[in-house]
Amino acid sequence: MTSPSTSSPSPHALPQERRVVTAIPGPKSQELAARKQKYVANGVGNVLPIYVKRACGGVVEDVDGNSLIDFGSGIAVTSVGNSAEAVVRRASAQLADFTHTCFMVTPYEGYVEVAEQLAELTPGDHDKKSALFNSGAEAVENAVKIARSYTKRQAVVVFDHGYHGRTNLTMALTSKNMPYKHSFGPFAPEVYRVPVAYPYRWLTGPENCAEEAAAQAIDQISKQVGAENVAAIIIEPLLGEGGFIEPANGFLPRIAEFAKDNGIVFVADEIQSGFCRTGQWFACEDEGVVPDLITTAKGIAGGLPLAAVTGRAEMMDAAHAGGLGGTYGGNPVACAAALGAIETMRELDLNSRAKRIEEVMKPRLHKLAEQYQVIGDVRGRGAMIAIELVKPGTKDPSPEATAAVAKACHENGLLVLTTGTYGNVVRFLPPLVIGEDLLNEGLDILENALASVG
Numbered sequence: 210m211t212s213p214s215t216s217s218p219s220p221h222a223l224p225q226e227r228r229v230v231t232a233i234p235g236p237k238s239q240e241l242a243a244r245k246q247k248y249v250a251n252g253v254g255n256v257l258p259i260y261v262k263r264a265c266g267g268v269v270e271d272v273d274g275n276s277l278i279d280f281g282s283g284i285a286v287t288s289v290g291n292s293a294e295a296v297v298r299r300a301s302a303q304l305a306d307f308t309h310t311c312f313m314v315t316p317y318e319g320y321v322e323v324a325e326q327l328a329e330l331t332p333g334d335h336d337k338k339s340a341l342f343n344s345g346a347e348a349v350e351n352a353v354k355i356a357r358s359y360t361k362r363q364a365v366v367v368f369d370h371g372y373h374g375r376t377n378l379t380m381a382l383t384s385k386n387m388p389y390k391h392s393f394g395p396f397a398p399e400v401y402r403v404p405v406a407y408p409y410r411w412l413t414g415p416e417n418c419a420e421e422a423a424a425q426a427i428d429q430i431s432k433q434v435g436a437e438n439v440a441a442i443i444i445e446p447l448l449g450e451g452g453f454i455e456p457a458n459g460f461l462p463r464i465a466e467f468a469k470d471n472g473i474v475f476v477a478d479e480i481q482s483g484f485c486r487t488g489q490w491f492a493c494e495d496e497g498v499v500p501d502l503i504t505t506a507k508g509i510a511g512g513l514p515l516a517a518v519t520g521r522a523e524m525m526d527a528a529h530a531g532g533l534g535g536t537y538g539g540n541p542v543a544c545a546a547a548l549g550a551i552e553t554m555r556e557l558d559l560n561s562r563a564k565r566i567e568e569v570m571k572p573r574l575h576k577l578a579e580q581y582q583v584i585g586d587v588r589g590r591g592a593m594i595a596i597e598l599v600k601p602g603t604k605d606p607s608p609e610a611t612a613a614v615a616k617a618c619h620e621n622g623l624l625v626l627t628t629g630t631y632g633n634v635v636r637f638l639p640p641l642v643i644g645e646d647l648l649n650e651g652l653d654i655l656e657n658a659l660a661s662v663g
């Protein structure tokens with residue numbers, strides 16, 4: 210077996226193959242799980258407790274020698290693959306030069322360069338500025354700070370099925386109680402939730418979903434909050450934790466227009482959907498929506514913790530000097546990794562790779578949906594694809610079938626994640642550099658899992 214121990218491993222230093230040689234999880238993973246049980250807080254769960262030894266390209270290798278096909282990318286983070294060559298090269302060089310000065314104390318070029326890249330890559334040709342942080346939740350919180358400071362208003366509007374993080378303010382913004390909010394209140398005030406255009410579950414059917422949902426959302430904002438009190442409307446252009454919900458066409462532009470007409474800052478939370486994941490740099494581009502502010506994290510830095518708020522210069526400049534920041538925000542090693550990840554996305558044209566992944570996955574999933582009534586809906590874009598599972602013949606969510614399918618996939622060497630407000634969505638987020646053979650093999654495993662569940 211080749212070892213990725215040199216300073217710049219190739220993107221595929223690990224054999225790109227599935228290999229299941231023990232039960233999943235194997236004995237060494239189980240030993241580690243026992244140690245975890247004793248020393249790590251129970252609140253920190255694991256989707257699949259195989260302990261990782263190495264990961265690269267489209268596979269994750271565990272301490273027992275199993276190699277799993279990766280359809281998760283650590284939740285849409287390692288889009289460029291784990292330990293991607295340019296990420297390792299640039300982050301290693303930065304590690305050797307200096308690890309931290311705090312950008313608020315003595316600045317460095319990498320931070321500025323990431324801000325330049327964000328200005329270039331995000332939608333719209335207006336003047337843009339950025340501020341960097343460590344996590345997605347922190348980026349969303351700062352987008353709210355900026356919008357409040359700019360508008361001198363307080364209310365924040367979010368949507369059903371939305372997910373924005375686990376800090377106090379972002380828990381308030383998040384719609385799902387279990388596991389994100391339960392027993393953790395009280396939550397931050399001045400947060401209002403309105404309907405989103407969820408075509409599969411819209412009561413009058415998908416045809417008028419965009420119009421009706423937008424009308425309801427706007428009516429609720431106008432009547433219950435007062436548009437003139439709203440600082441920001443925050444939406445995921447393709448909702449992640451809510452179940453990979455694509456708002457019906459026309460919904461996003463209508464909400465963005467309403468925000469514009471009423472002096473409300475329109476924030477696109479592209480933390481999960483951004484950076485080539487959906488086959489565009491940012492998912493809102495598919496409908497030509499130009500957000501005022503955009504939050505990014507996850508895929509931005511190939512696995513290192515980095516997040517950003519990018520937006521209209523006059524809005525970004527509304528907060529007073531010293532009002533934004535944090536000790537580690539825009540850490541130099543994370544910035545170097547981001548520049549390596551962006552370099553990889555450009556060089557390998559990962560937007561095309563994401564579109565190709567959709568071309569391979571969607572027809573097979575639609576075929577499976579015809580075969581297995583448990584699949585109620587197939588949706589998503591690029592390499593952000595999901596199936597929603599229901600009780601056959603109904604639209605009643607089936608979290609049981611979802612858990613069973615995920616378990617069968619895991620046991621056979623395919624790492625998949627579940628999601629959704631009703632816990633009934635199997636989501637696929639492969640690294641964009643995954644080989645097509647592995648992609649198809651993963652789908653074979655999924656097919657067998659569906660067959661075994663019925």
Ligand SMILES: *Cc1c(COP(=O)(O)O)cnc(C)c1O
Nearest residue numbers: 344345346372373374449480481
């Ligand atoms: C993951 C996620 C967040 C939170 O990011 P963290 O880095 O986990 O804090 C916020 N918004 C969306 C859309 C996400 O998917």
